[in-house]
Amino acid sequence: MxxxxxxxxxxxxxxxxxxxxxxxxxxxxxxCVFVGPSGCGKSTLLRMISGLEPITSGDIVIxxxxxxxxxxxxxxxxxxxxxxxxxxxxxxxxxxxFGLENINTPKSEIAAKVDDVAKMLQIEQLLDRxxxxxxxxxxxxxxxxxxxxxxxxxxxxxxxxxxxxxxxRVDMRxxxxxxxxxxxxxxxxxxxxxVEAMTMADKIAVLRAxxxxxFGRPLDLYNRPCxxxxxxxxxxxxxxxxxxxxxxxxxxxxxxxxxxxxxxxxTGFGQKPGAExxxxxxxxxxxxxxxxxxxxxxxxxxxxxxEAYIYGVLQDGxxxxxxxxxxxxxxxxxxxxxxxxxxxxxxxxxxxxxxxxEG
Numbered sequence: 001m002x003x004x005x006x007x008x009x010x011x012x013x014x015x016x017x018x019x020x021x022x023x024x025x026x027x028x029x030x031x032c033v034f035v036g037p038s039g040c041g042k043s044t045l046l047r048m049i050s051g052l053e054p055i056t057s058g059d060i061v062i063x064x065x066x067x068x069x070x071x072x073x074x075x076x077x078x079x080x081x082x083x084x085x086x087x088x089x090x091x092x093x094x095x096x097x098f099g100l101e102n103i104n105t106p107k108s109e110i111a112a113k114v115d116d117v118a119k120m121l122q123i124e125q126l127l128d129r130x131x132x133x134x135x136x137x138x139x140x141x142x143x144x145x146x147x148x149x150x151x152x153x154x155x156x157x158x159x160x161x162x163x164x165x166x167x168x169r170v171d172m173r174x175x176x177x178x179x180x181x182x183x184x185x186x187x188x189x190x191x192x193x194x195v196e197a198m199t200m201a202d203k204i205a206v207l208r209a210x211x212x213x214x215f216g217r218p219l220d221l222y223n224r225p226c227x228x229x230x231x232x233x234x235x236x237x238x239x240x241x242x243x244x245x246x247x248x249x250x251x252x253x254x255x256x257x258x259x260x261x262x263x264x265x266x267t268g269f270g271q272k273p274g275a276e277x278x279x280x281x282x283x284x285x286x287x288x289x290x291x292x293x294x295x296x297x298x299x300x301x302x303x304x305x306x307e308a309y310i311y312g313v314l315q316d317g318x319x320x321x322x323x324x325x326x327x328x329x330x331x332x333x334x335x336x337x338x339x340x341x342x343x344x345x346x347x348x349x350x351x352x353x354x355x356x357x358e359g
Contacts, residue, residue: 009023019044040209051067062075140160242320245276269358281345295337309322310328
């Protein structure tokens with residue numbers, strides 16, 4: 001296990017800045033997930049930590065040691081790739097043992113470690129097969145096993161589940177989480193899927209355009225996003241955003257661009273009379289109410305049995321999503337009146353996107 005620190009870590013390709021000075025402290029034993037949209041720099045940052053990508057400036061510190069100039073093979077890390085990267089001509093047993101053989105580990109020790117890891121990952125019956133004879137989930141278990149058998153200080157995962165179907169992704173998600181619980185190693189996991197981030201991580205680092213937007217526990221990011229980007233990225237389906245202006249006479253009233261007026265929390269946010277703000281409300285934090293202030297024209301309905309999603313437009317044409325438990329009898333073209341749960345409202349400065357939450 002090892003603590004990982006990034007100190008103003010930067011990466012540039014010529015005049016193009018890809019990683020723009022990231023400071024991050026990942027504690028020993030944490031499961032940290034890097035999440036963000038495609039092209040945000042999360043895989044590049046992971047490769048910088050691994051040593052596969054040289055950094056332009058700043059420091060990467062692993063276990064208290066600056067490793068900027070230490071080769072990838074000597075950093076004590078193990079990486080699991082999206083593409084599995086198994087040797088096709090080798091059996092599963094040979095794939096698992098290959099790295100240990102390269103460092104002249106005794107054969108008896110190799111055999112014991114391979115057997116232990118195979119049992120842990122439930123792939124004992126696959127040891128004599130080759131990769132072409134395995135399913136995608138089995139190949140990913142072997143790729144993970146090859147990392148585990150080396151007993152690294154830190155595990156790095158670069159979108160390891162992207163090639164799997166939805167059901168298998170859920171199963172593998174649980175297996176990786178259980179693996180972390182057993183091994184207690186520091187793990188860094190890259191994904192663009194915020195559901196994976198929320199369900200697996202001890203800490204989440206949200207990246208955008210090479211910059212760190214917010215770092216913290218999953219529910220802290222969900223409940224207290226620092227800006228509109230994090231609020232819209234964390235949570236599925238994404239948060240709804242409605243622009244408006246705070247009343248000059250009452251800071252607890254917001255006049256929306258639709259012409260409707262909603263009640264907003266009088267305290268807890270630093271809104272000022274007359275200020276332009278953006279109200280954020282999650283799809284599951286609204287109710288259908290006869291006297292609700294928000295009018296939604298239904299465009300489509302997804303009935304999933306135990307829950308329903310309603311997609312519609314407001315009076316100004318802006319889209320809005322509603323998530324309700326159970327089965328909702330809404331029809332296309334119907335106008336619903338919605339009431340936001342006031343305690344679940346978020347307010348952001350429209351000009352800079354930052355949260356107005358106080359404290």
